Amino acid sequence: xxxxxxxxxxxxxxxxxxxxxxxxxxxxxxxxxxxxxxxxxxxxxxxxxxxxxxxxxxxxxxxxxxxxxxxxxxxxxxxxxxxxxxxxxxxxxxxxxxxxxxxxxxxxxxxxxxxxxxxxxxxxxxxxxxxxxxxxxxxxxxxxxxxxxxxxxxxxxxxxxxxxxxxxxxxxxxxxxxxxxxxxxxxxxxxxxxxxxxxxxxxxxxxxxxxxxxxxxxxxxxxxxxxxxxxxxxxxxxxxxxxxxxxxxxxxxxxxxxxxxxxxxxxxxxxxxxxxxxxxxxxxxxxxxxxxxxxxxxxxxxxxxxxxxxxxxxxxxxxxxxxxxxxxxxxxxxxxxxxxxxxxxxxxxxxx
Amino acid sequence: xxxxxxxxxxxxxxxxxxxxxxxxxxxxxxxxxxxxxxxxxxxxxxxxxxxxxxxxxxxxxxxxxxxxxxxxxxxxxxxxxxxxxxxxxxxxxxxxxxxxxxxxxxxxxxxxxxxxxxxxxxxxxxxxxxxxxxxxxxxxxxxxxxxxxxxxxxxxxxxxxxxxxxxxxxxxxxxxxxxxxxxxxxxxxxxxxxxxxxxxxxxxxxxxxxxxxxxxxxxxxxxxxxxxxxxxxxxxxxxxxxxxxxxxxxxxxxxxxxxxxxx
Numbered sequence: 001x002x003x004x005x006x007x008x009x010x011x012x013x014x015x016x017x018x019x020x021x022x023x024x025x026x027x028x029x030x031x032x033x034x035x036x037x038x039x040x041x042x043x044x045x046x047x048x049x050x051x052x053x054x055x056x057x058x059x060x061x062x063x064x065x066x067x068x069x070x071x072x073x074x075x076x077x078x079x080x081x082x083x084x085x086x087x088x089x090x091x092x093x094x095x096x097x098x099x100x101x102x103x104x105x106x107x108x109x110x111x112x113x114x115x116x117x118x119x120x121x122x123x124x125x126x127x128x129x130x131x132x133x134x135x136x137x138x139x140x141x142x143x144x145x146x147x148x149x150x151x152x153x154x155x156x157x158x159x160x161x162x163x164x165x166x167x168x169x170x171x172x173x174x175x176x177x178x179x180x181x182x183x184x185x186x187x188x189x190x191x192x193x194x195x196x197x198x199x200x201x202x203x204x205x206x207x208x209x210x211x212x213x214x215x216x217x218x219x220x221x222x223x224x225x226x227x228x229x230x231x232x233x234x235x236x237x238x239x240x241x242x243x244x245x246x247x248x249x250x251x252x253x254x255x256x257x258x259x260x261x262x263x264x265x266x267x268x269x270x271x272x273x274x275x276x277x278x279x280x281x282x283x284x285x286x287x288x289x290x291x292x293x294x295x296x297x298x299x300x301x302x303x304x305x306x307x308x309x310x311x312x313x314x315x316x317x318x319x320x321x322x323x324x325x326x327x328x329x330x331x332x333x334x335x336x337x338x339x340x341x342x343x344x345x346x347x348x349x350x351x352x
Numbered sequence: 353x354x355x356x357x358x359x360x361x362x363x364x365x366x367x368x369x370x371x372x373x374x375x376x377x378x379x380x381x382x383x384x385x386x387x388x389x390x391x392x393x394x395x396x397x398x399x400x401x402x403x404x405x406x407x408x409x410x411x412x413x414x415x416x417x418x419x420x421x422x423x424x425x426x427x428x429x430x431x432x433x434x435x436x437x438x439x440x441x442x443x444x445x446x447x448x449x450x451x452x453x454x455x456x457x458x459x460x461x462x463x464x465x466x467x468x469x470x471x472x473x474x475x476x477x478x479x480x481x482x483x484x485x486x487x488x489x490x491x492x493x494x495x496x497x498x499x500x501x502x503x504x505x506x507x508x509x510x511x512x513x514x515x516x517x518x519x520x521x522x523x524x525x526x527x528x529x530x531x532x533x534x535x536x537x538x539x540x541x542x543x544x545x546x547x548x549x550x551x552x553x554x555x556x557x558x559x560x561x562x563x564x565x566x567x568x569x570x571x572x573x574x575x576x577x578x579x580x581x582x583x584x585x586x587x588x589x590x591x592x593x594x595x596x597x598x599x600x601x602x603x604x605x606x607x608x609x610x611x612x613x614x615x
Contacts, residue, residue: 045520073519080520086513090535099531100521151522 002155002187006043006053006063015039015211021187021204023154028190028202030234036211037191038083041157044189045080046073057155057187074103079148079156079186084164085140087132093143094119094128100151118150122180138169145177149184156181156188162197167304174200195235196305199223207231224349226274236310238280238320240273244350251292251345259316262292262345271350277310279347280321282339284331291342295319299337302328315341379596386593387586394590402568403576403591410484410572411552414491418548421492422500423541427533429500430507448497455493456561459486463562486563487570491552499548506540507533539610546606550599 005018015036021027029037042048044055046062049070055063057078062071088096094115101111119125122142132140141161148156161177162170178201181188190201198205199219206216207230215227226232232239242256244265252265254273265271281287287294297315304310309328313319319341323333331339357365387394394400428434429441447455463470463480473480480486510533518528534541556574563570565579573595580588 074522074524082513082517086517103523
C-alpha cells in the first residue's frame, strides 16, 4: 500500500499530488512530457525531497514534513525501473540483478535463489552472463524489471518502461509486463505518456498536467467521461462541450460551436459529450444507415496503433476515428482526403 | 564515410606527418647521441642511478598524494553545481598555465624559513626547502591539475541515472562510488594517474627552484639531465633516453590497457 500526498515547487510550476495505491494494484500516471510525471516517482523514491507532505508505504513512513522524517533513497527499499532502464553497463545481467540484494546485505544463498527465480519468471535466465549493452531493448526492459523486483520491495515504480521499445516488441512486452506486475502483487506506479499503456496497465489512471491532477479514475471513467478536452485527447476519445436543446422525439440536439450533434440526452443545458473513435464510421458517399450524425470531414493525420489505424479528422470540430488497415486501404485514405464521418446518437456518452 | 583513410585525406595526412616529424626527429637525434660503446659504464654512473632512483621514490609518493587530494575535487567539479565553481576551475588550471619557475618561486617564498608556513615548520624543527620533501611538494603541485582534469572527465562520463539506480537499489553513496562511479570512470582516472606520473617524473623547473640540485636528495632525473648535459654530455643523453623510453612504454601500455578494458 502506497499513500502519498506531497507538494513540491518545480521550476515552471508546483507539483501537487495525492494518491493511494493498494497492494496488487497499478496506478498509471499519464500526462504530456514535462507534466511532472517523473518527478512524482523521484519524490516517492527519495531522489527529490517534497516541500511538504507525507509518503507512507505500508506502515513505514518514508517522508513526513510535519515530523521531519525523510528516509534516504537507499533505505526506502522500493523497486524502480528508471527511464531507459539505467542498467549498469560494466556488470553482467546477473550482477545487475544481484546488485540491490547485495546492497541490502541479503544472505548469499538467498540472493542466488531470488535472482534465479526472477530471471526464470522473466525468461532471461540465458542472459545471466551477458552484459546489458549486448542485448536487445526488450531484453533490457526485462532485466531492468528483474533488477527492480528481485529485492522484493512493496512498491514498484516504472518510468516509461515501454517507451524505449519499437512497436512490435512493445506489443509483446506490454502483455509480459502486465502479467509480471500482477503476479508479484506490489503497489505499482506506472508513468507513461501513452494512453494505450495507461489503459493496458492502470487499474486506475491519473492524468496530470503541469503538476496537477486533471482527473483520476478507472479506465471507464476516463474513456467514457473525460472531464476536459485534455483528458479526452490523451485517452484518444472524442470530446465535445456544448449546450443541449430540449429533446424532440427522444433525440436532443446539442449545439457545439454552431454545429448540431444528436444525442439521446433528456435534460437541456450545458453538457460534455464523449464517444469512442471506434464508433465513428467513415465512408466515401453519404451513409445510408441509421446514424443521426453525419459530417463532411477532412483527414488531418493517420497513425498506426497496434493493429488499428487512428484517423484524425477536421469536421468543423476535431474528430477521431479508429479503423482497421483494410478499411483505410479500401477508402484510399490519406492526409487531405474528404470523407463522410458518421456516428450514432446512442454511441455518445453525455454527462455534466 | 567508413572512417578509412582515402586519397582525399592527402592534405590531412601531410600535415599530420609534419607534426609527427616535428616530435620524433629531435628525439631520434638525441637517441643517436647515446654512447652505445660505453653504455654499460654510463648506466652504472652514480648520477644516472641515483637520480633515477630518487625520481622513482618521489613519484611513488607524490602521485598517490595527487590522487588522494585530487579525486574529491575532480568529483565535485564533475558532479556538483556550486557557487564559485568557475573560479575553482580556473585555480585548478593555474599551475599548468604558469611558468613552472614561478610556481617553484612561490613554493620557495612559502616554505622558506622566513616564509609564512616555513617559519611555523622551522619552529617545529622541520626544514622543507632543498630537501626531498620539497621535490615531492613541487611534483604534487605541477602534476595535480593534469590528474584533476582527466579524473573529472572520467567522473563526468558516468550517466547520472546509473547513480540514481544504484541509490534506489539500496546502495549507499560510498558503495555507489566504489561499485558504479569508479569502475565506469576508470579510463579517466587511470589516464589521470599516468599523466600525473609523467608530469611528476618530468618535473624540472619548480624542483630546481624550490628543492635545488643535490645528488641523492633533490637531484631527480630531469635535473640530472640538465646538469649532466653541462658536465658530461653522454650522461645527460643516456639519462634522457632512458626517461624517453620509459615514458613512451608507459603511455603506450596504458592505451592498450584502456582499449582492452571492457566498458
